[in-house]
Amino acid sequence: xxEVILKTEALTKRYLLGGEEVYALRGVSVGIERxxxxxxxxxxxxxxSTFMNILGCLDTPTSGRYELEGKDVSRLDSDELxxxxxxxxxxxxxxxxxxxxxxxxxxxxxxxxYRGLPRGQRHERARAVLSSVGLHxxxxxHPSQLSGGQQQxxxxxxALVNDPVLILADEPTGALDSQTSxxxxxxxxxxxxxxxxxxxxxxxxxxxxxxxxxxRFRDGRIIDxxxxxPAAPPPERGAAQGGAx
Numbered sequence: 001x002x003e004v005i006l007k008t009e010a011l012t013k014r015y016l017l018g019g020e021e022v023y024a025l026r027g028v029s030v031g032i033e034r035x036x037x038x039x040x041x042x043x044x045x046x047x048x049s050t051f052m053n054i055l056g057c058l059d060t061p062t063s064g065r066y067e068l069e070g071k072d073v074s075r076l077d078s079d080e081l082x083x084x085x086x087x088x089x090x091x092x093x094x095x096x097x098x099x100x101x102x103x104x105x106x107x108x109x110x111x112x113x114y115r116g117l118p119r120g121q122r123h124e125r126a127r128a129v130l131s132s133v134g135l136h137x138x139x140x141x142h143p144s145q146l147s148g149g150q151q152q153x154x155x156x157x158x159a160l161v162n163d164p165v166l167i168l169a170d171e172p173t174g175a176l177d178s179q180t181s182x183x184x185x186x187x188x189x190x191x192x193x194x195x196x197x198x199x200x201x202x203x204x205x206x207x208x209x210x211x212x213x214x215x216r217f218r219d220g221r222i223i224d225x226x227x228x229x230p231a232a233p234p235p236e237r238g239a240a241q242g243g244a245x
Contacts, residue, residue: 002035010063011064086115091169097155100142103141135157147180169198188200198211213227
């Protein structure tokens, strides 16, 4: 039986705006197994961003539980949450969030610096991870010298360098063209096939189809948690006119 790496129980997030209570999450309960690849979808205001912020230990719920590797992290203080972010989580963002004046190698090394690893170990580990995402020989390039797809690969390497138990990706293809988006999603698939657990937010059904399961949010609740149907093949030439080409 697969291990449940992440579990939420009746997760609720409530804000007070102008004297009125506003619910971002309404009793969300979900389990994600080690090695899962999950896409999170939903319209603006559906609760998906709040859900991801809680999973990433960037926010805490108003009520309910969030367990990561069997530990309830929903009531930890800010220092404890920061420690979990550093040791157990990897983040990938739409706009890459790379430091512009530092090399790819130095960007990837950042999480290792926070952990206090010696310089030689940082270099060795960062070079290995850059090679694993297809950037061998690019370690000394700065972000301005890299394409958007290459910058996102650097960001993915940075997320991987600490051997996290979970990768959280927020619209990782949002700033990329269609072909590069496919290449990045294929990279996520390869990483997932190697055992890495991934939770990814996207607005794009074509991106979500690379995952194994999709959580669809609406009004603070999960309304569906099955895989998306495969994309329909393009019509044959002439089919729209009902005749032969």
